[in-house]
Amino acid sequence: MAVLLLAEHDNETLNDATAKTVTAARAMGGDIHILCAGSGCGGVAEQAAKLDGVTKVLCATDEAYGHDMAEPLADLIIGLAGDYDHIVAPATTSGKNVMPRVAALLDAMVISDISAVHGPDTFERPIYAGNAMATVKSTDAKKVITVRGASFDAAGEGGSGTVEEIAAAANPGLSAWVEDKVVESDRPELTSAKRIVSGGRGMGSKENFEIIEKVADKIGAAVGASRAAVDSGYAPNDYQVGQTGKVVAPELYIAVGISGAIQHLAGMKDSKVIVAINKDEEAPIFQVADYGLVADLFDALPKLEAAL
Amino acid sequence: MKVLVPVKRVIDYNVKVRVKADQSGVDLANVKMSMNPFDEIAVEQAIRLKEAGQAEEIIVVSIGVTKSQETLRNALAMGADRAILVEATDNVENDIEPLAVAKILKAIVDEEQPGLVLMGKQAIDNDMNATGQMLSALMGWPQATFASKVEIEGDRAQVTREVDGGLQVISVNMPCVMTVDLRLNEPRYASLPNIMKAKKKPMETKTPADYGVDVSPRLTIEKVEEPPARKAGVIVGSVEELVEKLKTEAGVL
Ligand SMILES: Cc1cc2nc3c(=O)[nH]c(=O)nc-3n(C[C@H](O)[C@H](O)[C@H](O)COP(=O)(O)OP(=O)(O)OC[C@H]3O[C@@H](n4cnc5c(N)ncnc54)[C@H](O)[C@@H]3O)c2cc1C
Ligand SMILES: Cc1cc2nc3c(=O)[nH]c(=O)nc-3n(C[C@H](O)[C@H](O)[C@H](O)COP(=O)(O)OP(=O)(O)OC[C@H]3O[C@@H](n4cnc5c(N)ncnc54)[C@H](O)[C@@H]3O)c2cc1C
Numbered sequence: 001m002a003v004l005l006l007a008e009h010d011n012e013t014l015n016d017a018t019a020k021t022v023t024a025a026r027a028m029g030g031d032i033h034i035l036c037a038g039s040g041c042g043g044v045a046e047q048a049a050k051l052d053g054v055t056k057v058l059c060a061t062d063e064a065y066g067h068d069m070a071e072p073l074a075d076l077i078i079g080l081a082g083d084y085d086h087i088v089a090p091a092t093t094s095g096k097n098v099m100p101r102v103a104a105l106l107d108a109m110v111i112s113d114i115s116a117v118h119g120p121d122t123f124e125r126p127i128y129a130g131n132a133m134a135t136v137k138s139t140d141a142k143k144v145i146t147v148r149g150a151s152f153d154a155a156g157e158g159g160s161g162t163v164e165e166i167a168a169a170a171n172p173g174l175s176a177w178v179e180d181k182v183v184e185s186d187r188p189e190l191t192s193a194k195r196i197v198s199g200g201r202g203m204g205s206k207e208n209f210e211i212i213e214k215v216a217d218k219i220g221a222a223v224g225a226s227r228a229a230v231d232s233g234y235a236p237n238d239y240q241v242g243q244t245g246k247v248v249a250p251e252l253y254i255a256v257g258i259s260g261a262i263q264h265l266a267g268m269k270d271s272k273v274i275v276a277i278n279k280d281e282e283a284p285i286f287q288v289a290d291y292g293l294v295a296d297l298f299d300a301l302p303k304l305e306a307a308l
Numbered sequence: 309m310k311v312l313v314p315v316k317r318v319i320d321y322n323v324k325v326r327v328k329a330d331q332s333g334v335d336l337a338n339v340k341m342s343m344n345p346f347d348e349i350a351v352e353q354a355i356r357l358k359e360a361g362q363a364e365e366i367i368v369v370s371i372g373v374t375k376s377q378e379t380l381r382n383a384l385a386m387g388a389d390r391a392i393l394v395e396a397t398d399n400v401e402n403d404i405e406p407l408a409v410a411k412i413l414k415a416i417v418d419e420e421q422p423g424l425v426l427m428g429k430q431a432i433d434n435d436m437n438a439t440g441q442m443l444s445a446l447m448g449w450p451q452a453t454f455a456s457k458v459e460i461e462g463d464r465a466q467v468t469r470e471v472d473g474g475l476q477v478i479s480v481n482m483p484c485v486m487t488v489d490l491r492l493n494e495p496r497y498a499s500l501p502n503i504m505k506a507k508k509k510p511m512e513t514k515t516p517a518d519y520g521v522d523v524s525p526r527l528t529i530e531k532v533e534e535p536p537a538r539k540a541g542v543i544v545g546s547v548e549e550l551v552e553k554l555k556t557e558a559g560v561l
Contacts, residue, residue, distance in 0.1 A: 010473075067476070069478070070441065070451055070453070071450055071451070074445065092472050093454060093469075093470070093471040093472045094471070094472075096437050096453075097441065097451070097453050097454075098441075099441075100406065100436075100437070100438035100439075100440075100441035100442050100445070101441045101442065101444065101445040101451065102445075103407070103438070103442065104407060104410060104441070104442035104443075104445035104446050105445050107407075108407070108526065109405050109406070109407045109525075109526035109527055110406070110407075110436070110438050110442070111527065112435070112436045112437055112438060113435065113437075122530065126435070126535070127334075127433065127434050127435060127532070128319070128325045128334060128432075128433055128434075128435070129432065129435065130535055131324070131325045131327075131334075131535065132325060132327045132334050132532050132533065132534065132535070133532070133533050133534070133535050134529055134531070134532045135529070135530040135531050135532075135533075136527040136528065136529055136530065137527065137528045137530050138526060138527055139526055139527070139528065140526050172448075174449065174450035174480065174481050174484075175450040175451075175452075175478055175479065175480040175481065176478065176479045176480075177476070177477075177478055178466065178477040178478055178479050179476075179477045180473065180474065180475070180476050180477075181468075181474050181475040181476070181477070182473045182474040182475075183474055191472070195560070219561065227490065230491070231490075231491065236474060237456070237470045237474070237475065237491065238470075238471075238472060238473060238474045243432065243435065244429075244430070244489070244490060246472070251560050252554070252558075252560040252561070262324070263321070269535075269538065272560070273554070273558045273560050274538075274541070275550065275554070281543075286541070286543070288538050288541075289541045290538075290541040290542070290558065291541055291542060291543075291544055291550055291553055291554065291558070292541060292542070292543045292544065293543070293544050293546075293547065293550050294543060295547075300547055303547040303548075304547050304550070304551070307547055307548060307551045308551065308561070
């Protein structure tokens with residue numbers, strides 16, 4: 001049988017999270033079919049067909065799918081589900097929104113945010129903010145799964161899947177999209193960035209937070225933040241790293257003025273190299289840091305910017 | 309309208325969890341338990357709707373062990389009107405899966421006919437982020453997840469959602485299920501007089517069988533392990549030394 005994989009995209013570009021999910025799907029066994037649902041997303045379907053291991057792309061274009069609304073998207077997936085043993089999506093906010101709905105409609109238990117595949121029905125997932133790793137086995141006929149991008153490498157290109165247009169499902173008309181409030185940025189996206197510089201409450205103000213951005217731009221890094229920094233209005237919500245924000249695993253993560261609460265560590269402790277800059281030598285962030293600098297950030301950051 | 313708020317009793321977010329030596333799970337004996345932080349935000353939002361004259365009655369429900377009563381009393385002390393405890397297990401370590409919780413909640417929604425179900429976006433123990441979406445699927449209702457702003461007008465609600473790219477504003481038909489994110493509000497503390505008053509508020513006790521729901525798990529836990537530990541790092545003396553080490557030793561610059 002086969003895996004149906006929901007592509008993450010913005011109707012123009014395929015998100016990197018999709019290629020990472022393909023790697024997880026390959027470990028589940030069977031053909032991989034990607035579902036590209038969107039509005040005017042034909043280009044994305046072409047990109048998806050090139051991913052290694054993908055045999056077919058199903059492309060459903062309709063206004064109703066343009067903004068990842070859960071209700072019409074779930075109905076579309078349910079209509080296709082009969083042919084598949086595994087229905088998977090990246091554990092992005094849109095994947096987490098729609099997949100539990102799909103699972104409930106199939107009377108299956110969703111398996112959220114898996115970090116490893118041990119077989120067609122056995123998966124590992126972090127629980128308690130990553131303080132424990134559970135291996136779970138599903139007894140459901142169909143497995144409905146979201147995949148943690150930070151735990152899998154992206155599948156390469158070189159595939160030659162076919163693209164098939166499919167019809168839209170009836171729109172249940174329960175909800176409507178109003179608007180997106182997205183800040184455009186030239187910086188890399190947090191979850192796919194190789195380097196991240198994050199600021200916490202220690203930054204003190206929105207103006208001071210700009211030093212983080214300067215250092216990030218010097219090394220082509222994405223910018224992240226702790227919840228305290230977001231709550232205080234120093235940074236927008238989509239910068240939040242942690243248990244309830246984004247989970248990242250870059251090659252380099254620089255945490256500045258962040259204490260290292262377990263909820264923050266949950267989102268970044270799988271980074272390859274962690275640097276912590278904090279004036280409190282007792283701060284828990286130093287326990288996970290490869291390189292720690294005990295210093296006042298207002299002194300250290302300008303020096304760092306100059307040295308890079 | 310009635311508002312239904314499911315609240316879960318979970319390990320307190322400040323507790324450092326310990327994995328049991330036999331790898332069967334996490335040690336929950338004698339640790340501090342609290343209301344899931346997201347659920348406090350959901351209760352607070354329901355109370356604000358009531359204060360604004362948009363809701364008449366707030367019903368809180370918890371599914372789990374007998375001690376979940378404490379969590380319900382806490383919600384009653386914050387300002388909820390009555391509570392339903394569904395005793396589904398006598399062992400704290402037997403967590404009830406979101407699908408089963410959603411089925412029980414559906415039966416309660418069918419009975420109580422609330423105009424809105426407000427719940428947490430995820431429980432901080434199992435981090436499934438699933439129950440609200442599952443309940444709305446079973447009801448055939450719309451879902452507004454990860455809400456950071458909620459405005460209800462007549463038979464529609466406009467909800468701002470925290471998504472990966474920033475914020476998304478959607479409009480949903482009522483009744484619906486909303487799941488709340490951290491920045492929706494700042495939950496109040498229960499005052500002492502309200503804690504006393506809460507003791508007299510009604511609390512019904514039920515079992516899953518009363519609702520005809522089978523809570524047997526679909527996922528079996530094979531094992532629970534400690535995550536791999538990071539190896540100890542070093543403290544550097546200066547910014548120069550840091551940059552040098554990142555270039556030569558770590559090779560990431
Ligand atoms: C349900 C729940 C979910 C949560 N989810 C998340 C999440 O997803 N992500 C997240 O980050 N948090 C999350 N939190 C919050 C988390 O518990 C912490 O409150 C938060 O991470 C603290 O942020 P911080 O480290 O920036 O602030 P603080 O803990 O206040 O730390 C600030 C640090 O800055 C240092 N500092 C101050 N001034 C300077 C200076 N001049 N120079 C150098 N260092 C300085 C201080 O020594 C201190 O260590 C969650 C909490 C709950 C209850
Ligand atoms: C150590 C350990 C042992 C486990 N053992 C077992 C086992 O033996 N058998 C088994 O089947 N599963 C077991 N599990 C898995 C567990 O049952 C589910 O995976 C878990 O309940 C996932 O959901 P969640 O609570 O994170 O829900 P989420 O979907 O994240 O919760 C979202 C919201 O739903 C509402 N909600 C959720 N649960 C309740 C509730 N009980 N009452 C009221 N409202 C609620 C709240 O508003 C909450 O904010 C175990 C997990 C662990 C960590």
